[in-house]
Amino acid sequence: MINKYAAATFLLLGGLSSTALAQDYSRVQSRALNDNGTPYLVQFRAGMAYKLSEAGKVLREQLQLSADDQLLPAKTSTDDLSFVHEKYQQYYKGIKVEHASYTVHARQGSVTSISGQFERLRALNITPSLDASAALQRALAFVGAKKYMWEDAREEAGLKATENNPAATYKPQGELVIVRNLRSSNPLKAGKPTLAWKFNVYAQQPLSRAYIYVDAASGEVVLQDAIIKHAAATATFATAYSGTRTLANESTTTGQYRLREYTRGLGIETYNARKGSSYTAAVDFTDADNSWTEYNNANFDNVAGDAHFGAQATYDYWKLVHNRNSFDNAGAKIKSYVHFDDTPGDGVGFENAYWNGSVMTYGDGATRFRPLTALDVCAHEVGHAVCEKTANLTYQNESGALNEGFSDIWGAAIEQYTTAKLGLTKSTWLIGEDIDKVRPALRSMSDPNSQGQPDTYKGTYWKATTTNPTSANDYGGVHTNSGVLNHWFYILTVGKSGTNDIGSAYSVTGIGMEAAAKIAYRAESVYLTSSATYATARTATIQSATDLYGAGSAQVTAVTNAWYAVGVGAASGGGGTTPPPTTVTYCASKGSSVAYEWIDYVKLGTIARTSAADGGYYNGTATSTSLATGSSQSISFSAGFASTAYTEYWKVYIDYNQNGVFTDAGELVVSGSSASAGTLTGTFTVPATAKSGATRLRVIMSDASATTSCNSYSYGETEDYTVNITGGTLASTEVASLTGGSTTPAATLSTAIERAVTLFPNPAADELNVVLASKAPVISAVVTDLRGARVAAARFENGKLNVSGLAKGTYLLSISDGQKTFHERFVKE
CATH class of the missing domain: 3.10.170.10 (Elastase; domain 1)
Incomplete structure (x- = not known):
């Protein structure tokens, strides 16, 4: 069904022209931003705050609502501190914006703050080209279950009885919404608000239940949020x-x-x-x-x-x-x-x-x-x-890790509370210690590393977030990266001193379970929204501690320093250990061999270097250039080859937020592949909110597509330089394509990965064709099974591998052109 509302419904919070939207900064004490640049938390000055009766006005002014934006009242609650919380759901042209809600917080009739997630939408088409029925088929094809709950007559009858509603059914009813596309690998779509059909799909065999969102134009599944x-x-x-x-x-x-x-x-x-x-x-x-x-x-x-x-x-x-x-x-x-x-x-x-x-x-x-x-x-x-x-944290990437982490917090808090009351003996900071047969527990909040979890944001065991979160990759590490929130809560409760994975020394005095749990609950129930990140969780918990115990209190200091201890944000000025100025340390990246290929040219602004092989790595950080925020830039580079020009994979990174890693959104600025020795060119735009100052530019050329910003690899080279940026804070940018690839500068090079070896057909029944991208002849070919044992029943002749004598299964083919050896898997039918 399409959510449409009469215009009169929105008179409170929408419908003003842009000329009427002037932000009143004189009332604002502080502002924190979401990852999309909109306000996450705005606090107002005492004595200058809006009245609660002016909720519409404060939201219009502070969020800069356009005539197409609407905020509908969702619910109002009053907490034990006598705060009133009026929550609003965002709509755009009458369509619900999923995971976008905003809350007005007031005390004694005066607005103290506003917080939430707001999507700034402009000229978004809200007319679906795919109807709900067709979209449901796409959703079901994505889930791929053998049987669904609505196909079980007994379960359908049970639902009708439970809800006392003869019309109740598990069969999904489509709802048209706007939601961020969190699955697309296309940089033009990834993370962008999308018109989509939302379905609650409950599968019986195999078991799963999730909200599936289907692009109402393309039919692509843009989000899977596990229930x-x-x-x-x-x-x-x-x-x-x-x-x-x-x-x-x-x-x-x-x-x-x-x-x-x-x-x-x-x-x-x-x-x-x-x-x-x-x-x-x-x-x-x-x-x-x-x-x-x-x-x-x-x-x-x-x-x-x-x-x-x-x-x-x-x-x-x-x-x-x-x-x-x-x-x-x-x-x-x-x-x-x-x-x-x-x-x-x-x-x-x-x-x-x-x-x-x-x-x-x-x-x-x-x-x-x-x-x-x-x-x-x-x-x-x-x-x-x-x-x-409460927060309804989306079950993927950082918000999903927070979802899991809060559940572990309540597991620990409830276990400690109950065991103290009943005189039981349990391990508060181990999760699942009673049921695990193999390990001491599923997770350890006091020592996450002991169970393979990070205790520091993007530190040891941190699992990279993903644009394609599924159960296969734990929805972007939700059960792994939750270790950071777990350890924050442990440190906040009992205290701890030490040095974390990113070299920050800290000392935190614990505030006890009762106070720590009250702060965590207030953050989850009052300030956090569906798309929360670790950064917004820090803001939410500091504000919660301020509400509960007062600004500058020992509890606020402990919350702030506990976050610093796990690598999120700065230490408190009122306590803890403030880190001395340090130089950011970057991970090593180096090619093991430059016998066949290396980087021989890099040019960006005033950086222009021609070189021979540099042993797999060149430190050019003494050479720098300046980049203005918002500017469009071109970077040129080329590969040197000893003889044959192999397919090489290029990746260019800029550490826009200067945190010492290149894994944040938008920091991979150029990516593509080429088998050319000619000069290649990549274009990118420096985000307007990139952090000012000197930061690292890293250029990597490798023969392996899987090479990332931080590892050693077999063949190729890495070169590091310095770029000086002026601007604000971190923002994402798009991954540019490569242009060039021949002696003709205007030629276009596809960013599709060109495999060094192509095998077809794969799976194969009798013969497997083997083609090298370099067009060089194959000198030798060896087939092994997955145990590494060589298989004799396969013959290589005239570019083809005879596999008719192999048993069905998966094998590894190792081939050599006399200079390099390549490895590819194939399947015998």
Whole structure:
């Protein structure tokens, strides 16, 4: 359905001409920006603030709303500090802008601040060329499930009964929205607001549930936001794990007792999925005498008590510590399903636990895990539900890492609170220690590195974010990069001194679990928005600490310095360790051999260097040129070859934000490939908000397409130079194409990767054609299996490999032209 609203609906916050939009900076005390350059948090001066009745005016002025922008009231709440929070949802020409909301914060009738995510949209076409039905087919093709929930009559009937709505269905209904394209590798589309159809797709086999967004023009899937946050290698729970507990339940008219109770919100219910994948086929756990000792059996039925206990303990924590009535703050029922198996009958237990957007789901584990009903796992998964109802952090890249990190924070906080109250013994800072059979735990908040997670932003074990987040790459490292938020919370709570991965010395005095948890919860529930990053999380938590404990308080200082300790932002001027001025240290990048190719020419501005081979690396940082922000630049370069001109992969980086790495958005400014010895030219635009001062230019030429900004590689060369930039803060820029590639300057070179070796057809049944990009003859060819054992039943003759004698499978072909050896995989049909 298309979201359209009458113009009268928007009179409060939209419809003004651009001439009427003048920002009133005299009232502003401070401003922090989102990654798209719009305000994330604006604080107002005491005595000069707007009145709450002027919410429309403050948003129009501070966000510079155009006639096409609308902000609709979404909800209003009052917290324990007597702050009023009026939340608004952004629309553009009547179309909802996904993950874009803004909140006005006021106290005693005066606006103290505004915060949120706002998309500045101009001339966006809101007429879809693809209808909802066609878009749904694209979404289903993307998911590729064998069976969906709406195809199961029993599940459909169960949903209708649960919602008391005969029209209720799991079948996705399309909603037209505007959302950022976070999947495209095309720099002209990546990260750009896009008109899209949104579908809630719940797959039964294999199990998944996610919001799938389909470009309403091209049919491309532009975003997958997981609703089921898989806990495999992530979450854990436990009363096979918490001893004998007293659990609230209920008796039935048949004299049986079952795991249901209704003193907490709308109730807590725990069911037996009977090692199946159907919620509607689940049954009650029952007992005749309400003494459940016989449930400690070979089937692990005692973990039903763990799930029931965990749900009750989690509800109690949120109510008693944060005055939150269940995960939705409206008493929502917490339903848990134990003995769930996504592929029943395969003889392998389900190694997972998750919140599916409606209920808790627990598998019995197998080789890695015991049944996944531990207390901290339960708290973690309900934490996802809390996040969904508050910040609603998108489940990918940095926002997804924050999503996972907050769930771990609640796992630790609830475990500590409950164990202290009941006298249990558990490891607060280990997540999933009760259920992990293989390692001490899934994650360690006190020492993330010990479990393969980073403890510093973009430090050791940091997983690069991606434009194509899927479950295969952990949606851009959500379960890995969450280690940074975990460690921040640990340091904030207990304190720590040391030196982090980027060389910053720190000393933080802990403020204790209660204060740390209150700050984290306020940030998540009041200030964070769907597309939050680590930078905005820092701003949100500092503001939360200020609200709770006052500006300049020990808590504000600790929050700030804890972020500095994990590599996000500067240290507080009021405490902690302020770092001395340091020179940024860059990672090494070097070619191992220049026997066949090297960089022989680089020109950018006043940098102009012709050279022979420099041993794989040249430090030209003493040579510099100046680049004006907003200017268009051309960089020229060429390869020198000993003989044959091979296909070479060029990458040019500029560290625009001067943080010592080249992995931030927009810092790969030129990328492409060529087999030419001629001069190549790449063009790029220096972003208007790049950081002023001297920074590093890195030019890499390698024979391998996978070579990045920071590694050694086999053949080729790296050269570093200095560029001086004037401007503001970090902004992204597009990856330019290469032009040139021959002695004719106007020729165009495709940025498509030219493989040094081409194999076809692949898979092959009888013969495999082998072609070198250099057109050189193949001198030798060796086939090995994936174990590295040489295979004799393959013959290479006249540019073709006879594979008819090979068994079906995957093999590695190593070929040589007499100078270099290339490796490619192929499949024998």
